[in-house]
Amino acid sequence: MRPYVVAGNWKMNTTPGHARALAEAIGKSFPGPDTVGDGVQVVVCPPYPMLAEVLEATAGSRVGVGAQNMHTEEFGAYTGEVSAPMLNALGCTHVILGHSERRQYFAEGDELINAKAKLAFAHAITPIVCVGEMLAHRETGATEDVIEKQVRDCLEGLDALQLRGMVLAYEPVWAIGTGKTATPEQAQEVHVFIRKLVASLFDGEAADALVIQYGGSVKPDNARELFAQPDIDGGLIGGASLDADSFLAIVRAAQELATT
Ligand code: PEP
Numbered sequence: 001m002r003p004y005v006v007a008g009n010w011k012m013n014t015t016p017g018h019a020r021a022l023a024e025a026i027g028k029s030f031p032g033p034d035t036v037g038d039g040v041q042v043v044v045c046p047p048y049p050m051l052a053e054v055l056e057a058t059a060g061s062r063v064g065v066g067a068q069n070m071h072t073e074e075f076g077a078y079t080g081e082v083s084a085p086m087l088n089a090l091g092c093t094h095v096i097l098g099h100s101e102r103r104q105y106f107a108e109g110d111e112l113i114n115a116k117a118k119l120a121f122a123h124a125i126t127p128i129v130c131v132g133e134m135l136a137h138r139e140t141g142a143t144e145d146v147i148e149k150q151v152r153d154c155l156e157g158l159d160a161l162q163l164r165g166m167v168l169a170y171e172p173v174w175a176i177g178t179g180k181t182a183t184p185e186q187a188q189e190v191h192v193f194i195r196k197l198v199a200s201l202f203d204g205e206a207a208d209a210l211v212i213q214y215g216g217s218v219k220p221d222n223a224r225e226l227f228a229q230p231d232i233d234g235g236l237i238g239g240a241s242l243d244a245d246s247f248l249a250i251v252r253a254a255q256e257l258a259t260t
Contacts, residue, residue, distance in 0.1 A: 008241025023057035025244035039258030066094030110153030135174035175216025191231035220249035
Protein backbone atom coordinates (compact mmCIF):
# COMPACT_ATOMS: atom_id res chain seq x y z
CA MET A 1 0.00 0.00 0.00
CA ARG A 2 1.52 3.33 -1.04
CA PRO A 3 1.43 6.21 1.46
CA TYR A 4 0.11 9.59 0.46
CA VAL A 5 2.81 12.26 0.41
CA VAL A 6 1.61 15.85 0.69
CA ALA A 7 4.40 18.38 0.25
CA GLY A 8 4.24 22.17 0.41
CA ASN A 9 6.43 24.12 -1.99
CA TRP A 10 6.72 27.60 -0.52
CA LYS A 11 8.74 28.81 -3.54
CA MET A 12 10.38 32.24 -3.03
CA ASN A 13 7.87 33.27 -0.38
CA THR A 14 7.74 33.86 3.39
CA THR A 15 9.72 35.94 5.85
CA PRO A 16 11.47 34.26 8.78
CA GLY A 17 8.50 35.14 10.98
CA HIS A 18 5.91 33.78 8.54
CA ALA A 19 7.99 30.65 7.93
CA ARG A 20 8.27 29.95 11.65
CA ALA A 21 4.57 30.51 12.32
CA LEU A 22 3.58 28.32 9.37
CA ALA A 23 6.02 25.57 10.34
CA GLU A 24 4.92 25.65 13.99
CA ALA A 25 1.25 25.37 13.03
CA ILE A 26 1.96 22.43 10.72
CA GLY A 27 4.41 20.73 13.12
CA LYS A 28 1.95 20.99 16.00
CA SER A 29 -0.64 19.12 13.94
CA PHE A 30 1.64 16.11 13.38
CA PRO A 31 3.43 15.34 16.64
CA GLY A 32 5.52 12.25 17.10
CA PRO A 33 8.28 10.36 15.43
CA ASP A 34 8.80 10.31 11.69
CA THR A 35 6.35 7.57 10.75
CA VAL A 36 3.49 7.41 8.30
CA GLY A 37 1.13 5.77 10.79
CA ASP A 38 -1.98 7.32 9.28
CA GLY A 39 -0.82 6.65 5.73
CA VAL A 40 0.17 10.27 5.05
CA GLN A 41 3.62 11.79 4.98
CA VAL A 42 3.77 15.58 5.33
CA VAL A 43 6.67 17.64 3.99
CA VAL A 44 7.31 21.38 3.79
CA CYS A 45 9.85 22.93 1.43
CA PRO A 46 10.77 26.49 2.43
CA PRO A 47 13.37 28.70 0.73
CA TYR A 48 16.99 27.94 1.73
CA PRO A 49 17.36 30.79 4.27
CA MET A 50 14.33 29.52 6.19
CA LEU A 51 15.40 25.86 6.36
CA ALA A 52 17.11 26.05 9.76
CA GLU A 53 14.19 28.02 11.21
CA VAL A 54 11.66 25.53 9.86
CA LEU A 55 13.67 22.50 10.99
CA GLU A 56 13.76 23.96 14.49
CA ALA A 57 10.05 24.80 14.44
CA THR A 58 9.08 21.28 13.33
CA ALA A 59 11.51 19.42 15.62
CA GLY A 60 9.69 16.68 17.51
CA SER A 61 7.03 16.45 14.82
CA ARG A 62 6.85 13.99 11.95
CA VAL A 63 6.88 16.72 9.32
CA GLY A 64 9.70 16.30 6.81
CA VAL A 65 11.59 19.36 5.65
CA GLY A 66 12.84 19.66 2.09
CA ALA A 67 14.76 22.10 -0.07
CA GLN A 68 13.47 23.33 -3.42
CA ASN A 69 16.63 22.56 -5.36
CA MET A 70 20.32 21.69 -4.98
CA HIS A 71 23.49 21.59 -7.05
CA THR A 72 25.00 18.57 -8.80
CA GLU A 73 28.36 18.90 -7.03
CA GLU A 74 29.06 18.19 -3.37
CA PHE A 75 31.20 21.30 -2.73
CA GLY A 76 33.41 23.74 -4.57
CA ALA A 77 33.51 27.04 -6.41
CA TYR A 78 29.82 27.36 -7.30
CA THR A 79 28.87 30.75 -5.94
CA GLY A 80 25.29 30.97 -4.82
CA GLU A 81 24.67 27.23 -4.86
CA VAL A 82 23.70 24.75 -2.13
CA SER A 83 24.76 21.10 -2.03
CA ALA A 84 23.29 17.77 -0.98
CA PRO A 85 25.75 17.25 1.92
CA MET A 86 24.78 20.68 3.28
CA LEU A 87 21.08 19.81 3.15
CA ASN A 88 21.72 16.46 4.77
CA ALA A 89 23.82 18.03 7.53
CA LEU A 90 21.03 20.49 8.29
CA GLY A 91 18.52 17.66 8.64
CA CYS A 92 16.60 17.98 5.38
CA THR A 93 14.68 14.86 4.42
CA HIS A 94 13.58 15.81 0.89
CA VAL A 95 14.55 17.93 -2.09
CA ILE A 96 12.36 19.06 -4.99
CA LEU A 97 14.18 18.52 -8.29
CA GLY A 98 13.25 19.69 -11.76
CA HIS A 99 10.30 21.85 -10.80
CA SER A 100 8.87 23.41 -13.96
CA GLU A 101 9.99 26.85 -12.75
CA ARG A 102 13.58 25.55 -12.58
CA ARG A 103 13.17 24.04 -16.05
CA GLN A 104 11.59 27.20 -17.46
CA TYR A 105 13.62 30.01 -15.84
CA PHE A 106 16.93 28.27 -15.17
CA ALA A 107 17.07 25.95 -18.19
CA GLU A 108 17.32 22.79 -16.12
CA GLY A 109 17.00 19.66 -18.22
CA ASP A 110 16.35 16.00 -17.55
CA GLU A 111 20.02 14.98 -17.55
CA LEU A 112 20.85 17.51 -14.85
CA ILE A 113 17.80 16.50 -12.82
CA ASN A 114 18.85 12.86 -13.10
CA ALA A 115 22.34 13.69 -11.80
CA LYS A 116 20.82 15.58 -8.89
CA ALA A 117 18.47 12.69 -8.06
CA LYS A 118 21.43 10.30 -7.89
CA LEU A 119 23.27 12.69 -5.60
CA ALA A 120 20.21 13.09 -3.38
CA PHE A 121 20.12 9.31 -2.90
CA ALA A 122 23.85 9.27 -2.16
CA HIS A 123 23.18 11.71 0.67
CA ALA A 124 20.07 10.04 2.08
CA ILE A 125 17.71 12.74 0.84
CA THR A 126 14.42 11.76 -0.80
CA PRO A 127 14.13 13.36 -4.24
CA ILE A 128 10.78 14.72 -5.38
CA VAL A 129 11.30 14.68 -9.15
CA CYS A 130 8.89 16.84 -11.15
CA VAL A 131 7.65 16.19 -14.67
CA GLY A 132 4.86 17.78 -16.65
CA GLU A 133 3.75 18.99 -20.05
CA MET A 134 3.17 22.57 -21.23
CA LEU A 135 -0.21 23.70 -22.51
CA ALA A 136 0.99 23.53 -26.14
CA HIS A 137 1.99 19.88 -25.65
CA ARG A 138 -1.44 19.00 -24.31
CA GLU A 139 -3.21 20.90 -27.09
CA THR A 140 -1.19 19.14 -29.78
CA GLY A 141 -1.58 15.67 -28.26
CA ALA A 142 2.09 15.47 -27.27
CA THR A 143 1.55 14.99 -23.52
CA GLU A 144 2.52 11.32 -23.38
CA ASP A 145 5.63 11.78 -25.54
CA VAL A 146 6.82 14.65 -23.36
CA ILE A 147 6.14 12.81 -20.12
CA GLU A 148 7.76 9.63 -21.41
CA LYS A 149 10.99 11.43 -22.28
CA GLN A 150 11.11 13.26 -18.95
CA VAL A 151 10.43 10.13 -16.90
CA ARG A 152 12.91 7.98 -18.86
CA ASP A 153 15.69 10.54 -18.66
CA CYS A 154 15.11 11.65 -15.08
CA LEU A 155 15.06 8.04 -13.80
CA GLU A 156 17.91 6.81 -15.98
CA GLY A 157 20.40 4.63 -14.08
CA LEU A 158 18.34 4.45 -10.88
CA ASP A 159 17.48 1.02 -9.55
CA ALA A 160 14.13 -0.47 -8.65
CA LEU A 161 14.84 -0.14 -4.93
CA GLN A 162 15.45 3.58 -5.27
CA LEU A 163 12.01 4.03 -6.81
CA ARG A 164 10.57 3.03 -3.43
CA GLY A 165 12.52 5.82 -1.79
CA MET A 166 11.56 8.68 -4.04
CA VAL A 167 8.56 10.70 -5.15
CA LEU A 168 7.59 11.57 -8.69
CA ALA A 169 5.42 14.68 -9.05
CA TYR A 170 3.26 15.00 -12.15
CA GLU A 171 2.67 18.71 -12.56
CA PRO A 172 1.06 19.89 -15.79
CA VAL A 173 2.75 23.27 -16.30
CA TRP A 174 -0.51 24.89 -17.42
CA ALA A 175 -2.04 24.09 -14.03
CA ILE A 176 0.74 25.51 -11.83
CA GLY A 177 -0.19 28.75 -10.11
CA THR A 178 -2.93 29.37 -12.67
CA GLY A 179 -5.97 28.23 -10.73
CA LYS A 180 -6.63 25.74 -13.56
CA THR A 181 -6.52 22.23 -12.18
CA ALA A 182 -6.31 19.10 -14.27
CA THR A 183 -9.54 17.20 -13.82
CA PRO A 184 -9.14 14.11 -11.64
CA GLU A 185 -9.64 12.01 -14.79
CA GLN A 186 -6.96 13.92 -16.76
CA ALA A 187 -4.51 13.56 -13.89
CA GLN A 188 -5.31 9.89 -13.30
CA GLU A 189 -4.80 9.15 -16.99
CA VAL A 190 -1.25 10.54 -16.91
CA HIS A 191 -0.47 8.86 -13.59
CA VAL A 192 -1.48 5.49 -15.05
CA PHE A 193 0.64 6.21 -18.10
CA ILE A 194 3.63 6.97 -15.86
CA ARG A 195 3.11 3.86 -13.73
CA LYS A 196 2.92 1.62 -16.80
CA LEU A 197 6.01 3.25 -18.23
CA VAL A 198 7.91 2.74 -14.96
CA ALA A 199 6.79 -0.91 -14.94
CA SER A 200 8.28 -1.35 -18.40
CA LEU A 201 11.51 0.46 -17.47
CA PHE A 202 11.97 -1.27 -14.10
CA ASP A 203 9.41 -3.81 -12.92
CA GLY A 204 5.80 -4.04 -11.83
CA GLU A 205 6.59 -4.08 -8.12
CA ALA A 206 8.70 -0.95 -8.34
CA ALA A 207 5.99 0.78 -10.34
CA ASP A 208 3.36 -0.22 -7.77
CA ALA A 209 5.51 1.15 -4.96
CA LEU A 210 6.35 4.47 -6.63
CA VAL A 211 4.61 7.46 -5.03
CA ILE A 212 3.26 9.72 -7.78
CA GLN A 213 1.99 13.08 -6.59
CA TYR A 214 -0.20 15.44 -8.57
CA GLY A 215 0.64 19.16 -8.52
CA GLY A 216 -1.14 22.10 -10.08
CA SER A 217 -3.57 24.37 -8.20
CA VAL A 218 -4.49 21.77 -5.58
CA LYS A 219 -6.75 23.48 -3.03
CA PRO A 220 -8.82 22.31 -0.05
CA ASP A 221 -11.91 22.08 -2.26
CA ASN A 222 -10.43 19.86 -4.97
CA ALA A 223 -7.85 17.80 -3.04
CA ARG A 224 -10.17 14.98 -2.04
CA GLU A 225 -11.43 14.34 -5.55
CA LEU A 226 -7.89 14.31 -6.94
CA PHE A 227 -6.42 12.15 -4.17
CA ALA A 228 -9.31 9.69 -4.48
CA GLN A 229 -8.00 8.63 -7.89
CA PRO A 230 -6.33 5.23 -7.54
CA ASP A 231 -2.95 6.33 -8.92
CA ILE A 232 -2.71 9.78 -7.30
CA ASP A 233 -0.65 9.47 -4.14
CA GLY A 234 -0.88 12.95 -2.70
CA GLY A 235 0.15 16.33 -3.96
CA LEU A 236 2.84 18.93 -4.39
CA ILE A 237 1.14 22.10 -3.22
CA GLY A 238 2.27 25.61 -4.12
CA GLY A 239 0.02 28.57 -3.32
CA ALA A 240 -2.25 26.74 -0.88
CA SER A 241 0.73 25.60 1.21
CA LEU A 242 1.43 29.17 2.35
CA ASP A 243 -1.61 29.19 4.58
CA ALA A 244 -1.62 26.69 7.45
CA ASP A 245 -5.38 26.15 7.39
CA SER A 246 -5.47 25.47 3.64
CA PHE A 247 -2.46 23.16 3.75
CA LEU A 248 -3.81 21.25 6.74
CA ALA A 249 -7.19 20.87 5.05
CA ILE A 250 -5.43 19.34 2.03
CA VAL A 251 -3.50 16.95 4.30
CA ARG A 252 -6.77 16.05 6.04
CA ALA A 253 -8.29 15.07 2.70
CA ALA A 254 -5.44 12.58 2.25
CA GLN A 255 -5.78 11.32 5.85
CA GLU A 256 -9.49 10.68 5.41
CA LEU A 257 -8.89 8.70 2.23
CA ALA A 258 -6.00 6.78 3.79
CA THR A 259 -8.07 5.67 6.73
CA THR A 260 -11.24 4.65 4.89
C1 PEP B 1 3.90 23.94 -7.46
O1 PEP B 1 4.56 24.92 -7.21
O2 PEP B 1 4.47 22.85 -7.57
C2 PEP B 1 2.45 24.07 -7.61
C3 PEP B 1 1.76 23.01 -7.93
O3 PEP B 1 1.91 25.33 -7.41
P1 PEP B 1 0.34 25.67 -7.26
O4 PEP B 1 -0.22 24.69 -6.26
O5 PEP B 1 0.32 27.09 -6.76
O6 PEP B 1 -0.28 25.52 -8.60
